[in-house]
Amino acid sequence: MNDDVNTSTVDAEDQTDGRPSLNDRERNILRLVVEEFVDSAGPVGSRSIAKESSIDLSAASIRNTMADLEDMGYLDHPYTSAGRVPTRLGYRTFVDELMDTPELTEVEREMLKMRLASLVKDTDELLRESTRLLSKLSNLLGIALSPRLSTGVLDRLDIVPLSGDRLMFVMSVRGGIVKTIVLEFESDFGRTEIDRVVSLLNERLAGLTLQEIRETHEERIKDLRDQTGLIELIVEESAVLFSEPEEGRLEFKGTENILTQPEFQEPDDVRRLIQIIEDEDRVVQVLEDLFESDPNAMGQVTIRIGGKSDEEEMDAYSIVTSPYRIGGTVGTLGVIGPTRMDYPRAVALVENAAHVINRSGKEDPDAPSNAS
DSSP states (O other): OTTSSSSEEEEEEETTTOOOOHHHHHHHHHHHHHHHHHHSSSOHHHHHHHSSOOOOOOOOHHHHHHHHHHHTEEOOSTTTTOBBBEEEHHHIIIIISSOOOOOOHHHHHHHHHHHHGGGGTOOOHHHHHHHHHHHHHHTTEEEOOOOGGGGBBEEEEEEETTTTEEEEEEEEEEEEEOOOOOEEEOOOOOOOHHHHHHHHHHHHHHHSHHHHHHHHHHHHHTTTSSSSSSHHHHHHHHHHSSOOSSSSSSSEEEEETTTTTTOOSSSHHHHHHHHHOOOOHHHHHHHHHHHSSSSOOOOOOOEEEEETTOOGGGEEEEEEEEEETTTEEEEEEEEEESSOOOHHHHHHHHHHHHHHHHHHHHHHSSSSOOOO
16 A cells, blocks of 8 residues: 555444453454355355365364354354354444555556546535546445535635626635535626725635634624625625535445345335435434544544444444545545455545545645645
8 A cells, every 4th residue: 555545543432331342253253254144145154264265273163152252242243153243343343453455556656647637626516526436446336525614724815796786706615625605785886896896795705714703703804994885785795695504515336336236126125225315404413413523643544433322323334534634624535334354455445535535635725834
């Protein structure tokens, strides 16, 4: 793997305390069960482990160890006399302690670099392409959350007259992000007056984050001389102009890819998946929670396995995410899929994609020097 990529992961759940300790044999058997279950999507038996691995143990010894792992909560079996499958704790332990260092091929790393690096100044297209590539390369659902505008630094505010009594406010945020708001406004003034007010506003507001503007705009601009009524309009509509968008932040692609997974062969399973990804508010909240679990962990990957106690519908899914930075703003990139996913590959894909975006953002001459 590229040495510039940080391969560490963040545990999205505090499950390390109180976890039953494992000896070397138990750790090895657990790792083999998880890896084979991910490959086969079927319960794993002791004979299979003994036959297909280089482990120097009899099937009976393996079976006894698997029974111990089941008693400790690391494995389960779906029905009588079946082989074992990993539990949420089993996956968590595999991810935290047992999985190999994730790697992509050189071709895959170059593909991500070529496809994504040139799109850093077009956030919408960047997120579309990122989620498409992540899904294609993982056979999972690629997901991305656009950056929080409240943390973005305003480069410039423009006001564009539209037909009728309407004005379009265009806020260009450092890093290539643009927010537009259309407001109704009745007034008889020309382009010259608008440009004068725009110039004054940029003198006072450019270089501040939208959150700072939202909290302090009135004291910053209330003394400006203005006969057009635009300053008053901005003060009155500040909650709309400088707010965080409530919709449209979530991008996901690759439904056709994730449906190739064995977990989604039944109509009910497909319907549940669609219901989850169509609930934008819930997915956005989950992604925000993952980021807030360690907001300073730029370049690190967070893995959430299953849902919380109040999220039963998420129990069958895992989410692998990493924050990315564009200019001064931070968003989230990742994949969602069944708990039976190839975690090393998912981690490698997500962290490499985020790394490309982060490094390209640093090389952007318009980006701030402290955007690391």
